Amino acid sequence: FNRLHRRVELTETGRRLLAQLTRSFDEIDRQLNEILAQPRQSTVTVSTEPFLAGSWLLPRLSRFQAIRPDIDVSVDVGLGVTEFRGKDGPDLAIRHSFTRSSWPRTQSRKLFESRATPLIAPALLKSGPALDRPADLLRYNLLHEENRDYWSQWLEAAGVSDAGAQRGLLFPDGAMAAKAAVLGQGVALGDTVLDSLEIEAGRLVQPFDISIPFGTYWIVTRDFDSAREAVQIFAEWLLAEAAVAPQSP
Numbered sequence: 001f002n003r004l005h006r007r008v009e010l011t012e013t014g015r016r017l018l019a020q021l022t023r024s025f026d027e028i029d030r031q032l033n034e035i036l037a038q039p040r041q042s043t044v045t046v047s048t049e050p051f052l053a054g055s056w057l058l059p060r061l062s063r064f065q066a067i068r069p070d071i072d073v074s075v076d077v078g079l080g081v082t083e084f085r086g087k088d089g090p091d092l093a094i095r096h097s098f099t100r101s102s103w104p105r106t107q108s109r110k111l112f113e114s115r116a117t118p119l120i121a122p123a124l125l126k127s128g129p130a131l132d133r134p135a136d137l138l139r140y141n142l143l144h145e146e147n148r149d150y151w152s153q154w155l156e157a158a159g160v161s162d163a164g165a166q167r168g169l170l171f172p173d174g175a176m177a178a179k180a181a182v183l184g185q186g187v188a189l190g191d192t193v194l195d196s197l198e199i200e201a202g203r204l205v206q207p208f209d210i211s212i213p214f215g216t217y218w219i220v221t222r223d224f225d226s227a228r229e230a231v232q233i234f235a236e237w238l239l240a241e242a243a244v245a246p247q248s249p
Helices: 012-037 050-067 122-127 134-139 149-157 174-182 196-200 229-244
Strands: 002-004 007-009 042-048 071-077 092-097 107-119 142-145 169-171 187-191 212-221
Touching: 042 050, 042 229, 050 071, 050 092, 050 174, 050 196, 050 229, 071 229, 092 229, 107 149, 107 229, 134 149, 142 149, 142 174, 149 187, 149 212, 169 174, 174 187, 212 229
Parallel strands: 042 071, 042 092, 142 169, 142 187
Antiparallel strands: 002 007, 092 212, 107 187, 107 212
16 A cells, blocks of 8 residues: 555555455355355255165165255164154154054154065075975075064965974074075075065075065154155155155165
8 A cells, every 4th residue: 555645545566456356255255156046955864774774775865866966865774763853863764563653753654565475596496495385495494584483474374384484594684684595595584675686686586476464664754744845855755766666776
């Protein structure tokens, strides 16, 4: 600055600097306005069991990201009861039940019904005893999920005495039982929906067209109507995915 009587004025150097600073601040202002005009990124947290997360949800998430890149999805894997409390809790949960359709202080919507059927690796089917009728399954090592009762239920539905159904390997969830079946360790009582990737890839085959009801998967949240818009959008997308092609990702 040049200091004059009761005022100052820019020097030639100051005028050049002012022009540059003005252009710089104008550009900063333009960039900030563009950022503020963009839709704000939202995050939806969904709690689900490991088996469903890995076999049904994750293969489909890329489709949701393609149509709604403004909504991020955070997957919280666990088996415990979900509490929709606090800002760090999940927005939605996907839960499986054989008998329940609702839970206290929540709302639920049916995602899809699950059915169980025997699944076996093609190599084991080729090398093992012939499977001409359901009773022939008792000549194989049976793979159990959670408990040993489900095989008895399927065999009863197929008209077979469950003698010998209590033997075999026991796993904590269906994902491990299906993996053991892929490795040729026996026959799993698989889920026609959640094991669809293994079936479509030919890693597992269904020797008999007999299945039994195996519970229902539900979308659960505190209140669908009062949920954030992003949560409602994701819930509707889940329902649409299940309705269009529940067996195929």
